[in-house]
Amino acid sequence: MGNAQSPPNPRFATASRAFTQQELKDLRSLFASLAAQSRSDYKYVSLSTFQDYFGISGPLASRLFDLLTQKRNDGMLTYEDLVISKAVYEKGTLEEIEEFIYELCDVNGDGFLERCDIGAILDSINDTIFTPKKTQTSLNSSPISLKAFLNAAEFSKEAEGKSENNMSLVDFRNWCNLVPSAKKYLESLLIPPNTVRPGFQVPHMLFPKNLSPEAVALQKEHAWHIVGALTQMKAEQWKLVYHSSVNGLSFSTFMGNISSVEGPTILVIKDIDGYIYGGYASLPGRGIMIFMVT
Missing domain, CATH: 1.10.238 (Recoverin; domain 1)
Known part of the structure; x- marks a missing residue:
């Protein structure tokens, strides 16, 4: 036989x-x-x-x-x-991919996507992107900023036997729209690490050596978050073209520096109360430039 x-x-x-x-x-x-x-x-x-x-x-x-x-x-x-x-x-329909990622985010595997699960996802992002073990330096992410991504999530689905609501598929889709870099990260986990992995990139920000990183309003985790809404071509290197601590408070200098930019620009403003806000302007050219006002 x-x-x-x-x-x-x-x-x-x-x-x-x-x-x-x-x-x-x-x-x-x-x-x-x-x-x-x-x-x-x-x-x-x-x-x-x-x-x-x-x-x-x-x-x-x-x-x-x-x-x-x-x-x-x-x-x-x-x-x-x-x-x-x-x-x-990676090859399924949009619905199949979303449902797979939704199930993936239930890291406890109990059938409920809860706040602690999303927190674990953000911890993974922090450990993988901002504090990777195989590198000598970390990008010093802020737990406060990462917590803001968690606070942006909604948990509207009631579950029997659970003291807190859990995240429905609709809630999850809405959260992914608010934090697109997290979605790109979750979609790219099986892409070989020696290739470009969307959601894993943090722009290299160029600014004068005499400018303290603490004085720069745009932090690494903010840049990672912004990249989620931009094309990959714009995610590699950002250059500081204006900062009030470096260039002064002259409006003509501010406008002059902006006019010299050949690519898209991001404006980041930190007001006297510590609130940060800004905008993005898509302009012709390659790359992306940054100007900051504090």
């Missing part, structure tokens, strides 16, 4: 059709590399290898791994798992 063979997985066959042959070849190569690092005889990818490669950790990484492995709780990500999950997560 011949050896029994496992029947083909219909979900895998359907998912495979979402990719080109070259994309499937690349996925196979990626899986083989990660499986080798997992020392699994090329059979599966372990959670620790998955976390190290994609650069995410904590509850969000565990939840993503759980979804990718079809909630089997066996700690083994197979090649079929990878293809099936990426077909939905």
Whole structure:
């Protein structure tokens, strides 16, 4: 008698059709590399290898791994798992992708998207983007600013047995519209880290060395938040073209510096009471420039 063979997985066959042959070849190569690092005889990818490669950790990484492995709780990500999950997560319809990310954000896996879950998502963003362990320096994000992103979320769905409301899918969509960089981050978790990953970029802000970072009204987490609404081309390097502490309070200097800008501009104003507000002007040219008034 011949050896029994496992029947083909219909979900895998359907998912495979979402990719080109070259994309499937690349996925196979990626899986083989990660499986080798997992020392699994090329059979599966372990959670620790998955976390190290994609650069995410904590509850969000565990939840993503759980979804990718079809909630089997066996700690083994197979090649079929990878293809099936990426077909939905990256190749699915807008509704399928949103529903996948909505389920992903339920990091506790209890079926309820609560305030603590969104807090865990923001903690992951802070750890991954602003305080990455593999770099020598951090971007010094402000917990207060990140808390503002949490406070922007609405939790309108009542749940039996829960003392607090949870976030409905509509609430989640509205929050993603308010914090587009968070949505881009959540959509890009499986993009290889050596490529451009939307939601992971913080602009490099150029300003005079004699200007203290504390004097700059636009902080790193604000810039990351703004980038979510801009194209990737505008996310790399921003240059300070006006600051009252550097250029003085001359309105003619202010206008002169603005007129020399060949790209889009962001105006950030910090008033005497400490409130920060501003605007964005889309102008012809490459790159993006910053001017700040305090």
